Amino acid sequence: MLMRHPHPELQFAYKLPYGAVVTDRGVQFVVFSRSATAMRVLLYDKVDDREPNEIIEFDRDTDRWGDVWSAFVPGIGAGQLYHFQANGPYDPESGQWFDGNARLIDPFAKALAGCFQKSTDGIIRPPKCVVVDDHFDWEGDRHLRRPLSDTVIYETHVRGFTQSKSSRVKHSGTYLGLIEKLPYLQDLGVTAVELMPIHEFPILDIHGNQLERPNYWGYDPMAFFAPHRGYAHSKVPGAQVNEFKQMVKACHQAGIEVILDVVFNHTCEGNEHGPVLSFKGLENQVYYILNSGGGHYSNYSGCGNTFNGNHPISRELIFHCLRHWVHNYHIDGFRFDLASILSRDRYGNLMPNPPMVEMIAEDPMLADTKIIAEAWDAAGAYQVGSFGDLRWAEWNGRYRDDARRYWRGDEGLIGPMATRLAGSSDLYEHAGRAPYCSINFITSHDGFTLNDLVSYKDKHNQANGEEGRDGDNNNCSDNYGVEGPTRRKPLDRLRLRQLKNMMSTLLLSQGVPMIVMGDEVRRTQKGNNNAYCQDNDISWFDWKLVKKNEELFNFVRGLIKIRKHQPTLRRTRFLTGRPFDSRGVADVNWFSHLGLPFNWENPSGGLVCWLPAPAPADDPDGVGRDLLLLFNNTPETLQFNLPEQIRGIRWSQMIDTNGAAQADIFPEFDGPAAPANRRVELIYRSMQAFVADMPN
Incomplete structure (x- = not known):
């Protein structure tokens, strides 16, 4: 038998057919444009150069193949700086935006360097593209392939995680800084980091042709294939490529997967009042959804334009991009921002079976990856529970709202909360989907932090400069008597109890939990529920909180440990309420605080959930135990009588x-x-949980 011994450096890489393709003799520049009448590549020596040192003109007869322009430039290689430039029709009313003076970012650029340069001649000079060699010593690294049902997600921001001086890392605010804090994440116990956008975006927000307030979150893409230069420690052009790969490799070595938040719904070029930076100047009519006349942009993203993801050309770009991140960066999964836009056709209509959604699920080159949808958009599409098939998981917005309102004490939430706790079968049981299709969360980057959810009734977004008009007004929050921080110890203990209640609910629910950076140590944004432009201590992780709020950190760490060791909480099939084991016990059982079967016709008072250990087929190691969960979201202390049905079990x-x-x-x-005496007292707004002893 022939034995194979693959060299760790000679791993599979995905070659892009467009962009700057490095060869032994030079670089092949390849770009799509159907309507261009001329194409050029501008070459620069230095990042700060305002003008190119050389201009290469594409020959229309020899360098154009169909709608693809391709020219070889000998004698250059990795590190070369460039822009594209295209002539063509300029007729905004019909959707044509060619500008022969514009410096254009390559849609397939693998890295950018520098910043926007101030203009004195009306020409916008965006960051320069960098020719990149994909070689990297992965040392045998592979995707971790952890089952989604066993995943605990930690949504974080690369810069904000370590930018504060309190982080005490050597490389603050960078990919390398995140590496330095991996021991913290390992100690906490999370299994995946979901990084807020790391593909290139303007460091300052673009309004018209002006760069204004900081673009901290990064939901304004400028180059889908390129890791953000602002998170690199080294300032050498293209250094972000290697540093990002170092971070992914280090995460995998720590047992932590990397999920990217990707924004294929719009770009930073905005609407007809926005700048021409890339797609607009190459084939605007293809890359964006325009109105019937072509002169205005359809805005399903709420950000000025909508990327035309179901056009064959754009669809091809998205697939190349996903494969590039998976196979050249070893990314483990994606969260698709405003994913419902992927369900819209080229005219903006929602499709019943969108090809893009199905193709992402079926692509063999993405088969090892997790795919998660934010199943709504800014134009009213809300597809939670109906986005795709078993391969697609979804941010469960219904879980967020029901959990918040339940613990706030709203009426009529016992039934919905029980459904969310059991895996949201009302949303995901159809079409063969599973509990792990529900990404459960109570907070995300968008909205209040968990601490602020129990500290503020109203948003406080004045620092954003939009006179409080921005941010959601429906936060399902409460301050319990005092708006903002308090020195009243009883009130602070109530708030802490509510934090523990919500964290417990999240980590004990069927489905996949997602925690937001810093919620485990009471990170606050001072009541700001839309901190997209706050690149300061409003958004940054304050590492002093880890010690200050050690009690909550230890509590959350313990919850994650319980979850990871209890298959009872990680079912891959929906609970049925029917007998399933040798005892004749149902797989989920609901009782009132009086110990009686719960009356769903008149739901009130406390709630008890008995979860028996899974059947051997779902628990091959035999470590699952019966769990008993007691919830009191009322404003009164309640006496719970443990049900007769569990009296033979030691808890x-x-x-x-x-x-x-x-x-x-x-x-x-x-x-x-x-x-x-089988009686348990639960103070108002609290919960307890019990675990059964292992059978002899």
């Missing part, structure tokens, strides 16, 4: 959100035994 306390530090969670299942 130990696992969680008490009203418990003091070190008495609030027992991840080793060594908590005190349940009261002998």
Whole structure:
């Protein structure tokens, strides 16, 4: 038998057919444009050069193949700086925006360098493209391929995670800085980081042709294939490519997957009042959804334009982009921002079976990746529960709203909260989907932090400079009597209890939990629920909070440990409420706080959920245990009578959100035994959980 010994450096790489293709003798520049009448590549020696040192004109007869322009330039290689430039029809009323003076970013650029240069002649000079060699020593690195059902996601911002001086890292605000904080994430126990946009975007927001307030979040893409230069430590052009790969490799070595938040719904070029930077100046009518006359941009993204993702050319670009990140950067998955736009055809109409959504799910080169949809857009499409098939998971916005309102004490939320706790079968059971199709979250980057959710009734966005008009007004939050920070210890303990309640609910629910950076240590944005432009301590992770709020950190760490070791909480099939084991016990059982079967016709009071251990087929290691969850979201203290049906089981306390530090969670299942009288008192707005002893 022939034995294979692959060299770790000679791993699979995905070659892009467009952009700057490096060869031994030079660089092949390849770009699509159907309507251009002339094409040029501008070559620069230095990042700060305002004018090119050489201009290469494409020959229409020899360098154009169909709608593809391709020219070879000998004697140059990796590190070369360039722009494209195209002549063609300029007729904005019909959707043509060619400008023979514009410096254009290559849609397939693998890296950008520098910043926008101030203009004195009306010409916008965007960051320069960098020719990149894809070679990197991955040392045998592969995707971790962790099942989605076993995943705990941590949404974070590369810069904000370590930019504060309190981080005490050597490379603050960068990909390398995130590497330095991997021990923290390992200690917390999360299994994946979901990075807010890291593909290139303007460091300052673009309004018209002006660069204004900081673009901190990064949801304004400028180059889909390029990692953001602003998160690199080195200022050498293209250094971000290697540093980003170092970060991914280090994450994998730490057992942590990397999921990218990708924004294929719009670009930073804006509407007809925005700048010509890339797509507009190459084939505007193809890359954007325009109105019937072509003179105005359809705005399903809320950001001025809508990327025409279901046009064959744009669709091809998106697939090349996803494959590029998966195979050249070893990315483990994607979260698609405003993914419902991918369900719109070239005219903006929602399609019942959108080809783009199906093709992403079926692409064999993406088969190892996690794909997660933000299943709505800014034009009213709300597809939570109906986006794609089993391959697609979704941010479950219904979970967020129901969990917030339940713990706030709103009426009529017991039934919906029970459904969310059990995996949202009302949304995902159809079409063969599974509980892990639900990405459960209570907070995300967009909105209040968890601490602010229990500290503010109203948003406080004055610092954004939009006179408070921005940000959602429906936050389902409460301040419990004082707006903002408080020195009243009883009030602060109530808020902490609510934080523990919501974190417990999140980590004990069927589905996939997502935690937001800093929620585990009470990070605050001072009531700002739309901190997209706040590149300062409003948004940054304050590392002093780790010590200050050690009690909550230890609690969340314990919850994650319980989840990771209990298949009872990570079902891959929906609960049925029917008997399933040798005891004749149903796979989920609901009771009132009086210990009686819950009356769903008249839901009120406390709620008890008994989750028996999974069947051997779903628990091959035999580590699953029965769990008993007790919820009191009422404003009154309640006495819970444990149901008769569980009297033969020995129970130990696992969680008490009203418990003091070190008495609030027992991840080793060594908590005190349940009261002998089978009565448990739960203070208002609190929960407890018990775990069954292992059978002899």
